[in-house]
Amino acid sequence: MTKPAKAHRNALYAAIALSWTADRRATLLTFVGFGLRPALPVLIAYLVKVMVDAAVVGDTDLLVRAALGIGTAAALSAGSVPYAVELSTRMIESTAVLVDRKLMTLTGSLPTVQDLDDPEVLDRLEVLRQERVRLSEGADAVALVLGAAVRAGVTAVVLAVVDPFLLLTPLLAVPAVVAASRMQARRTAALDTAAADARLARHLYEVGSAPRWSSETRLFGLGPAIRRRYHEAAERADRHVVGALGRALLPVTAAGVLFAAGYIGALLLVTRQFAAGGATLGEVVLTLNLVTLISIQVGQAVQFLAFLHQTVDASRRLLSLESYVENSVARTGGDRSAPAVLRYGISLAGVGLRYPGSGRWALRDVSLHLPAGSVVAVVGVNGAGKSSLIKLLTGLYEPTEGTITVDGESLTGFRPGAWQARTSGCFQDFVRPEFTVATAVGVGDLATADDPDAVRAAVRHGAADGIVAALPDGLATPLGSSHANGTELSGGQWQRLALARARMRPSPCLLVLDEPTSAIDPLAEDVTLRRYLAAARLTAARANGVTVVASHRLATARAADLVIVIAAGAVVQFGSHQRLMADSDGPYRELYERQSGAYS
Numbered sequence: 001m002t003k004p005a006k007a008h009r010n011a012l013y014a015a016i017a018l019s020w021t022a023d024r025r026a027t028l029l030t031f032v033g034f035g036l037r038p039a040l041p042v043l044i045a046y047l048v049k050v051m052v053d054a055a056v057v058g059d060t061d062l063l064v065r066a067a068l069g070i071g072t073a074a075a076l077s078a079g080s081v082p083y084a085v086e087l088s089t090r091m092i093e094s095t096a097v098l099v100d101r102k103l104m105t106l107t108g109s110l111p112t113v114q115d116l117d118d119p120e121v122l123d124r125l126e127v128l129r130q131e132r133v134r135l136s137e138g139a140d141a142v143a144l145v146l147g148a149a150v151r152a153g154v155t156a157v158v159l160a161v162v163d164p165f166l167l168l169t170p171l172l173a174v175p176a177v178v179a180a181s182r183m184q185a186r187r188t189a190a191l192d193t194a195a196a197d198a199r200l201a202r203h204l205y206e207v208g209s210a211p212r213w214s215s216e217t218r219l220f221g222l223g224p225a226i227r228r229r230y231h232e233a234a235e236r237a238d239r240h241v242v243g244a245l246g247r248a249l250l251p252v253t254a255a256g257v258l259f260a261a262g263y264i265g266a267l268l269l270v271t272r273q274f275a276a277g278g279a280t281l282g283e284v285v286l287t288l289n290l291v292t293l294i295s296i297q298v299g300q301a302v303q304f305l306a307f308l309h310q311t312v313d314a315s316r317r318l319l320s321l322e323s324y325v326e327n328s329v330a331r332t333g334g335d336r337s338a339p340a341v342l343r344y345g346i347s348l349a350g351v352g353l354r355y356p357g358s359g360r361w362a363l364r365d366v367s368l369h370l371p372a373g374s375v376v377a378v379v380g381v382n383g384a385g386k387s388s389l390i391k392l393l394t395g396l397y398e399p400t401e402g403t404i405t406v407d408g409e410s411l412t413g414f415r416p417g418a419w420q421a422r423t424s425g426c427f428q429d430f431v432r433p434e435f436t437v438a439t440a441v442g443v444g445d446l447a448t449a450d451d452p453d454a455v456r457a458a459v460r461h462g463a464a465d466g467i468v469a470a471l472p473d474g475l476a477t478p479l480g481s482s483h484a485n486g487t488e489l490s491g492g493q494w495q496r497l498a499l500a501r502a503r504m505r506p507s508p509c510l511l512v513l514d515e516p517t518s519a520i521d522p523l524a525e526d527v528t529l530r531r532y533l534a535a536a537r538l539t540a541a542r543a544n545g546v547t548v549v550a551s552h553r554l555a556t557a558r559a560a561d562l563v564i565v566i567a568a569g570a571v572v573q574f575g576s577h578q579r580l581m582a583d584s585d586g587p588y589r590e591l592y593e594r595q596s597g598a599y600s
């Protein structure tokens, strides 16, 4: 078997396996129902022939039996429809849930967050997101095509009984089916070309419709401009697909004309045979019925095959994403455990980072040693590279060049997820999980998430106790509009919960805080951060961990043991606050004095 054919077959099996895993009973019954039911109209057409011939020769007994047969087949065909539809709906719905879970698992299994910044990976995910309904309907499509094949086979047998020459009629449908299949192949290729525009259109749709954007979009009167841009992006994406389909229209039309000619030919053939006495009236009626059925069947077969083609394509994309994730995991993961306690610290040697798809270095030539047990502040202007450094330290991003070592062991040598399990933190774009307060904080450490004492301690350390005390049900208060009685929090309140969440892990080797007080009011900011860092030092002492905090507030830097000053992706100063202040021409001192002046 050739490679593409094998890949095609694997994708087909994988699509069926999805529904089989999701709901075996519904999948099996859908196959039986959709696979066999289509034979019934052919059986009815044959029994009509028997009835007509029995009427012509006056065989009442046969006529009655044929009529009873028609009634039974018609009742079976019509009566089974609601069951068949219900079963296939059930199968599709449970497969959809499985597909969503699979996509979530795959995205979550990517060993680095970097992959999710890669436009190529994002395009793949976008097409899969668009086509994921096809995956849910995979077994349904296969069952429909199977039914169409069963019906074609039975029709061919019956036609051959009347006149073998009539077998040409179903064969004339082959070009139509091939042309439709080519058209689908073009659609598949066009989806890849259209992915970037489709992604932009989806982003604009979110900006134009999500409640969290609505204040700004309304204030600036952006609605019409966003809608226009959305329309343009969606139209560009659509144009790729429509253009590809348009080019396939000619062969599809030619194949349709060929089939129509054959259809007329078959009717003329059997009518002439009847006139010459070579066929019974029942056979003429049967041929008329069957040829009409075939024309409907060809339309359906083309539709079902298109459906199957889209399913196989979506399944192929899913398999390819699965192997991409597998390869990434195999490539990145080592087999060593991360340390429980730091001895020496974290070192960076010649580290550089270039984001996927970007020609610019976000960080370059960074060589530093962060001693175990230290609190390190990272300062610099917007876009200097502070968050990039933090992302690298967590191992969620891999350096493009250079190495990061923990107690002398390279980060890439740890088992996937091992270093992250020894890390905690609060990021700039912290999550706002709409759970109860206890769960929203507790998920910072799944091992102790259900321990109310651990959650309460984290809330206290995150300086969120005042917020929680003011909520109607304290820690049990559901958060956000996903709940009927959910409480909405302000940005600063959410950030304090994020800080509390970062305190759930009892003894991380690395605690990262990226602008941890950006949404907190200036009066509370300093107090919150100092209290937080003091508490962090205590927990850090258990594992001799490093705390890294990126902040624009240089008062934070003063409280740290070491300060990293970054400018345009390079470390321009590194040392204690006192040492950096002693350098009267250094950028840190200038920054510090300008900020002190601005705040006073």
Ligand SMILES: Nc1ncnc2c1ncn2[C@@H]1O[C@H](COP(=O)(O)OP(=O)(O)OP(=O)(O)O)[C@@H](O)[C@H]1O
Binding pocket: 117, 355, 356, 358, 362, 380, 381, 382, 383, 384, 385, 386, 387, 388, 389
């Ligand atoms: N996901 C990304 N893809 C491509 N480039 C990025 C990405 N994130 C950041 N950059 C680029 O990397 C550089 C450093 O960004 P970074 O977020 O590290 O700066 P920062 O010092 O944390 O800034 P801020 O103070 O504004 O948070 C910037 O030039 C930015 O444009």
